[in-house]
Amino acid sequence: MRIGVLTGGGDCPGLNAAIRAIVRKGVDLYGHVVIGFRDGWRGVLENQTTELTLESTRGIIHRGGTILGSSRTNPYQDGQDGAPRVRDNMQSLHLDGLIAIGGEDTLGVANKLSEAGVNVIGLPKTIDNDLGGTDMTFGFDTAVQVATDAIDRLHTTAESHHRVLILEVMGRHAGWIALWSGLAGGADVILIPEKPFDIDEVCAAIQHRHETKGRYASIVVVAEGATPKAGTLSVLGSGEVDAFGHARLGGIGDALAREIESRTGYETRAIVLGHVQRGGTPTAFDRVLSTRFGVAAIDSVHDGAFGQMVALRCGKVVRVPLRDATDELKLVDEELYDVARVFFG
Numbered sequence: 001m002r003i004g005v006l007t008g009g010g011d012c013p014g015l016n017a018a019i020r021a022i023v024r025k026g027v028d029l030y031g032h033v034v035i036g037f038r039d040g041w042r043g044v045l046e047n048q049t050t051e052l053t054l055e056s057t058r059g060i061i062h063r064g065g066t067i068l069g070s071s072r073t074n075p076y077q078d079g080q081d082g083a084p085r086v087r088d089n090m091q092s093l094h095l096d097g098l099i100a101i102g103g104e105d106t107l108g109v110a111n112k113l114s115e116a117g118v119n120v121i122g123l124p125k126t127i128d129n130d131l132g133g134t135d136m137t138f139g140f141d142t143a144v145q146v147a148t149d150a151i152d153r154l155h156t157t158a159e160s161h162h163r164v165l166i167l168e169v170m171g172r173h174a175g176w177i178a179l180w181s182g183l184a185g186g187a188d189v190i191l192i193p194e195k196p197f198d199i200d201e202v203c204a205a206i207q208h209r210h211e212t213k214g215r216y217a218s219i220v221v222v223a224e225g226a227t228p229k230a231g232t233l234s235v236l237g238s239g240e241v242d243a244f245g246h247a248r249l250g251g252i253g254d255a256l257a258r259e260i261e262s263r264t265g266y267e268t269r270a271i272v273l274g275h276v277q278r279g280g281t282p283t284a285f286d287r288v289l290s291t292r293f294g295v296a297a298i299d300s301v302h303d304g305a306f307g308q309m310v311a312l313r314c315g316k317v318v319r320v321p322l323r324d325a326t327d328e329l330k331l332v333d334e335e336l337y338d339v340a341r342v343f344f345g
């Protein structure tokens, strides 16, 4: 068989481990040819390819990012139908199938193409961990570890200056990174999109620490997609949207810092972790999960099980319908948030 591979959307640690696994089993054990497309769906639309060999994918398991490059190109942007161009390019390359490695946007495209008759297998990735159909995505564990390390460091400087420090983390419209890293890092307040916040309550929790516990340093972890309850605080967005219509997030941390300092009088600073949580080497957990997904994806192509996505369910790697990936956003579970609340204030 001849199989195409692409990595789309935001990059994350573990992508190269997945590519390496696809090639190692696909070429070495199945004898297939694996063709990489450059920069996500853009490479498929423009026929930008590079053959992926055992040699070209050796020694990359620990490397962050993606050797193929990525983009947020959308073959269905503005109502256009990219399926014919994708199909034609796959035929010109004599490809029997395509493995799309991506998050909700990339796999949403994969699902549309699959419904149009294109042979596609989905391989889920995102630091946001917000994909339905799978218990976890790789990239998430690394992002949580990077954010937790940052929180550990913020504690010492907050205590030295008796300050309130606010760490803004990624996660788009789900609070997984904020909740896990906030819990792991011992944050005093955690704000997530799933729970619109009241700025008065946030300030009261911080003041409670200062006035009744003699704790004059506080750490607030806020997800970039967190929002204030209606009418409690105005936060201006950038107004920019990407090719899939996602608003460009960011800025909630600074808005919170200004508001908390002006209301409480406590010195407050905001830190935006940004793309630091998406860069660098994957944790061992993410290397193992992405390798498992890569092997399962090439097995699925070998079996002709197109229109599926590999997924983690109760510790096992299984195949689920591609549409499960994008049916609905996977939001944080209430039970974990309730655990985190024990340590607020």
Ligand code: F6P
Pocket: 010, 072, 103, 126, 127, 128, 170, 171, 172, 224, 249, 278
């Ligand atoms: O989806 C992953 C992600 O890192 C989100 O958490 C974040 O909002 C977005 O990508 C940032 O996108 P970009 O790197 O295109 O600015």
